[in-house]
Amino acid sequence: MSSYLNKQPPPPPPPRAAHAPPAPPPTASSSLAPPQPRRGHRHAQSVHYNDAPDLDFSQHRQPAAAKRDRASSRVSSSGSTPPARDSASPAPMVPAAPPEGSLPTYQPPPPPPLEPTLERRLGPRIGEFRFPADVLSFKQIDPAVPLKLLLLFVPGNPGIVHYYRAFLEALRDALPPDLRVATEMSIIGHLRHTPDAKDDRGYKPTDQPTLEEQVIDKVTYIELLAVQHKLGREGSPKLVVLGHSLGSWIALQLFKHVPQHITAMHALFPAFSHLATTPNARRLGRVLSPWSLRPLYLTSSAISYLPTSVSARLVRTLGGISDLGADATLAFVQSPEAVLASLVTAQQELAQITDLETDVLERYGDRVWIYWAAEGVDGWTTEEAIRECEEVLERAFGEEGRKRRKRCVEGMPHAFVLNEAHTASLARKCAGWIVDDLSALESKDSKTEETAAASENEQDDEKKDTA
Template sequence: MSLTTMIKEDAIPFLEYPSPNRNDKTRKQCLIFFITGNPGLAAYYIPFLTTLRQLLNERESNPSSNQAHHIYSRNLLGFSDHDHTPTFGTTYTTPSGETLTTHPFTLEDQIQSITSTLLTLNTPTSFSSIILVGHSVGAYIATEIFHRFHLSLSPSLLLTSAILLFPTLTNIADSPSGQKLNLIRTTPFLNTYTHHLAKSIVSLLPTFVLRSVLTNIMRFPPHALNATLEFLQSKDGIWQAIHMGKDEMATITEEKWSEELWQLQHDSQGQGGEKFYFYFAKKDHWVADEVRDAFIEKRQGDKRGRTKVTICEENIPHAFCLRHSETVAEKVRVWIEEITG
């Protein structure tokens, strides 16, 4: 974690949709942990998670069901002014006389923090299975967490499967939007001042103007409007998003995971469904077509791999959480049913 920015774990905003059968001892308790994209506000996904909860309630109401599915999601670090102290850019002197400046959180910070939350959630309940669902860079975080527990000889989390929505897993800087963000990262002036410029412009606009732009021009639905206003008007949200985005360009490059990651472990042979589900857009401004196609070809060439790849045929955009939550929730429900049996 950042050495100069203190995390306030109990102040990280979260969403929780527990199973109505959470106290039924005869059922297997399954945690579905959703990891957001960037900007990392869980509020963007309220319609998606609410719909998924309703669909899983229907499944659990079936007399033959022996599962209880718990849904949990939380903000990524730095997107709430309450989850860290002091604000980014604060300079102070330590008792030893060293001058330090606080900085936004990196992608590695996010991976460690999500892992810590998973371990905390698992302590009182001890879930019989955990399904990670990740969107965009959240898919990368989910995959990296799987990788780290895959290497552990005695994993403390029973990670079952991962459902990766519009995943940015390799060479993100080759995508159309990635090229623009990478230009900012590699241009000294832009790298240093872009977040200041962006924040200055937003700060000049009254709330009613921002609301009008988001509603009438960008056509954001109410949940996305509220989340975006919260994000833009926070002290550190814009800096965190840009800083993390630049770190993604430097970190998410060539595939670094071994083929064994995509295969079932010996103690997971009774698992239903696949280990990894990939849901790609037909056209995605954060995923270059050739990068996606090369990744899919590699997965299909792995005869021992337990992966399923779907390319969206409904032209759902990368930011599905704005207007296509219900459609994607239906697909995720099907994959969860395959996994849990």
């Protein structure tokens, strides 16, 4: 350590001469020397694409001269005079103005559908009485469009129209847009199946409409539609009747009275025949007996005095009703007169819906679409009744009518309207059937027009030959 500290610093470098000789040229290994070509490799100077005016990598790229012109124009805008453009240089690209009328006119979207309106109408006079019935109407979305389609839904028992509101809305949404805005729909309830009715109250089991009177009421309503919309005339809308359960049987009876007004009928889980032999009828036999009417009427009266929250909880718990039909069911069970009317109608169903309407199916079955439940799922029909109906339609229409009969593979129950998924699925199926029928009618009408035109031409030719 002491030897290191005592060591003297190195001497300074000698002074530089005034005229030093020039530095030797760099050697080949120096980094300042230009790269030497390797053996066997020809060196070529790289060319950037901006320096090559002949290169064009895009059909929209302009040559380098045009780029220089654009740069000159920018410089000239600052105060100098722009140079004269060469005649060979392309003119600057200026977007041409669109020709007048080329832009499509703005089409506003159709207005949203109106809320359905509930009307309590009086049916036809039957003896001394005119019984009330509910009608839930869905007006046309765009009244400026000519009306093309009328949908009339006939519900099952108890016939509460609000049960089927979601189904008809889904059916309308499933139609093609041009047909959707030109469709009007309605649900017609059964006579005296009117919740919240304030008039004619009391326990009156004998003062109830019969099944025949229920059919007459629907016939009267269709006749009113026929007068209002001029059904059957050229350009008039087509009427499609949809029926569920008991409503399918009533819709089938309509062919006896107004077949000229009905384009097609959809029977959804129909109760066409032998209703008393079904599993549900046997299970509910005691409930539907005459002595049980008064206790059930009094029970409904007691429920109507309960708070709404308590009644709603009872309906959801005891009845297993989903939110889709809970409100309609609550309004029904709180109306003793509507409950009584529904029970009397059920008694009449078991007593009168026995034999199959074979003659009606043989004559009008080509206008009927039938949707049966899967085997063992629907408690309001039997496999024997389904087989009997299928045999009649098979004899009458064969392969042509076979495509109009469907069997459910989704496990839908008889009360399909209480499930939103089943409601939407069956609505899409019905929309497809409607489109098929209307397309077939249009094709038939066009062929008829062609045949008529050909016949007129033949008659004109015969007249010319005779002359």
